Amino acid sequence: xxxxxxxxxxxxxPPRRGGEPVSxxxxxxxxIADGEFLVxxxxxxxxxxxxxxxxxxxxTPSGGEIYVGGNPVSRLRPGQRDVAMVFQSYAxxxxxxxxxxxxxxxxxxxxxxxxxxxxxxLHRASRQLPPLLRVPSEREERIERRIAEVAETLExxxxxxxxPKELSGGQKQRVALGRAIARSPAVFLMDEPLSxxxxxxxTGTRAQIVELQRRLGTTTLYVTHDQVEAMTMxxxxxxxxxxxxxxxxxxxxxxQWPSNLFVAQFIxxxxxxxxxxxxxxxxxxxxxxxxxxxxxxxxxxxxxxxxSASASSLTAGLRPEHLRLAPATNRNLPAxxxxxxxxxxxxxxxxxxxxxxxxxxxxxxPSQHLAPGQTIHLEVEPTGWRFFDASGEALPMxxxxxxxxxxxxxxxxxx
Numbered sequence: 416x417x418x419x420x421x422x423x424x425x426x427x428x429p430p431r432r433g434g435e436p437v438s439x440x441x442x443x444x445x446x447i448a449d450g451e452f453l454v455x456x457x458x459x460x461x462x463x464x465x466x467x468x469x470x471x472x473x474x475t476p477s478g479g480e481i482y483v484g485g486n487p488v489s490r491l492r493p494g495q496r497d498v499a500m501v502f503q504s505y506a507x508x509x510x511x512x513x514x515x516x517x518x519x520x521x522x523x524x525x526x527x528x529x530x531x532x533x534x535x536x537l538h539r540a541s542r543q544l545p546p547l548l549r550v551p552s553e554r555e556e557r558i559e560r561r562i563a564e565v566a567e568t569l570e571x572x573x574x575x576x577x578x579p580k581e582l583s584g585g586q587k588q589r590v591a592l593g594r595a596i597a598r599s600p601a602v603f604l605m606d607e608p609l610s611x612x613x614x615x616x617x618t619g620t621r622a623q624i625v626e627l628q629r630r631l632g633t634t635t636l637y638v639t640h641d642q643v644e645a646m647t648m649x650x651x652x653x654x655x656x657x658x659x660x661x662x663x664x665x666x667x668x669x670x671q672w673p674s675n676l677f678v679a680q681f682i683x684x685x686x687x688x689x690x691x692x693x694x695x696x697x698x699x700x701x702x703x704x705x706x707x708x709x710x711x712x713x714x715x716x717x718x719x720x721x722x723s724a725s726a727s728s729l730t731a732g733l734r735p736e737h738l739r740l741a742p743a744t745n746r747n748l749p750a751x752x753x754x755x756x757x758x759x760x761x762x763x764x765x766x767x768x769x770x771x772x773x774x775x776x777x778x779x780x781p782s783q784h785l786a787p788g789q790t791i792h793l794e795v796e797p798t799g800w801r802f803f804d805a806s807g808e809a810l811p812m813x814x815x816x817x818x819x820x821x822x823x824x825x826x827x828x829x830x
Contacts, residue, residue, distance in 0.1 A: 417484050417497075417601035417634045419447040419470065424479035426465055426658075439465045441658040442479065450632045452625070454639060454649030456681070461655040463638045467604045470636065471500045483601060499595035500604040503611065505587045507579040507594075514562050514575040517593045521558045565593045568627070585616045592624070596631070603628070603635040609644065617641075621648060642684040646670070654678050670734075676807040679732050685763060687732040687801070688775040694720060694727040700800065702731070703770040705746065710797035716810035717802060729810075730803040735763070737799025738777035740791055747792040750775070752785050766791060 426440040440462045447453045455463045468474040470481055472493030481489050488496045499520070507516050531554070538552035566572045569589045579587055588608060595603055608624075609617045625648050628635050639645055645652050646666045654661040654669065654677075662674040673679035679687040692700040697718025698709050709717055721727060741747045753774070754765035762781050767774050769790075777793065785791065802810045 418449045420482040421445040422480045425477045427477045452635045452650045454637045454645045454652045456645045457655035462658045497601040499600040501591050501608045503607045505591045518558050518562045520598045565597045605637045685776045690731045692731040708797045709800050732801035735776045735778045737796040739794045741794035743792045752789045
């Protein structure tokens with residue numbers, strides 16, 4: 416078993432030049448199931464990479480404990496933790512071939528005596544000689560077979576004798592993945608491994624990583640800033656901010672039901688539209704001078720809030736797809752188009768509500784012919800409302816929220 420658990424983990428760096436101590440992680444609790452692909456997202460400086468470095472043993476926690484497979488590892492050396500890390504910068508050895516980079520960790524997996532080291536060196540030096548003149552080494556032969564298996568999996572066979580300087584960015588990334596895979600670790604750690612690739616190559620490599628993790632069934636923690644990577648790769652997403660866990664759930668849970676305003680604004684591209692409203696019971700809200708119906712499970716939370724709170728002012732959230740172009744009627748919102756972004760399959764419309772002057776974004780069909788300065792009217796989807804209280808927290812839902820159109824996520828069990 417290779418489940419990973421962070422229990423009340425904190426990390427604080429000492430003050431520098433008379434400044435204050437820097438607290439990066441604050442009593443974080445997080446559990447990753449065996450075989451799960453967990454994506455960590457959050458703004459720069461929120462503690463994502465620090466969390467990976469703590470698990471890898473490159474940093475020491477200031478408090479709390481880290482468990483891998485039920486065993487505490489905070490006081491173990493990095494080589495004793497059975498984890499492999501893929502860095503953003505690839506971190507390949509420039510003087511070694513692709514084959515030797517992949518096998519680097521295997522050759523240092525256990526101590527060897529002087530005689531074994533000499534035998535292994537002679538075996539590698541005599542590989543090109545006729546069979547009768549080669550020096551045998553069972554250990555090196557096992558390593559070579561493993562390198563060949565990994566190279567076949569990642570389609571690196573033609574590149575095994577090249578040096579890193581002779582490789583493209585995508586090839587270097589595959590070699591870095593191969594070096595991690597070769598050791599068959601209990602946990603993969605990936606720190607923005609695709610950020611240096613171009614958009615097309617990133618798409619192909621992303622699919623390759625997902626398929627590879629599905630086949631290997633290895634517990635994986637993946638750090639990214641990319642919204643598409645976060646939404647499409649992970650079984651679950653953990654959102655961090657200022658060293659604290661904001662929300663943990665499936666991609667669609669976070670997108671449809673954010674736990675607070677930070678998650679609502681961080682998850683989704685473009686982000687959720689936020690508007691001030693007044694609650695009028697459980698099935699209506701008022702925006703400016705207009706009233707709008709509220710439908711779906713959120714009505715129960717809205718009614719409970721109206722009964723228990725003296726103030727009925729809330730922040731309402733609407734995803735861009737929950738606003739639609741509509742005819743000019745008294746119930747629809749007039750707005751002025753400020754900006755258009757044509758994306759091929761759709762266009763994003765930025766507009767300013769005429770009554771309240773709030774900026775909102777919506778998705779529209781690319782066939783709609785609009786221009787900046789034009790007046791349009793917006794219809795609100797009654798089931799699209801999400802509500803947040805004065806502290807920025809989502810209104811608590813009385814019952815479990817059904818996930819409409821929730822995709823079937825890959826099985827997190829080991830394959």
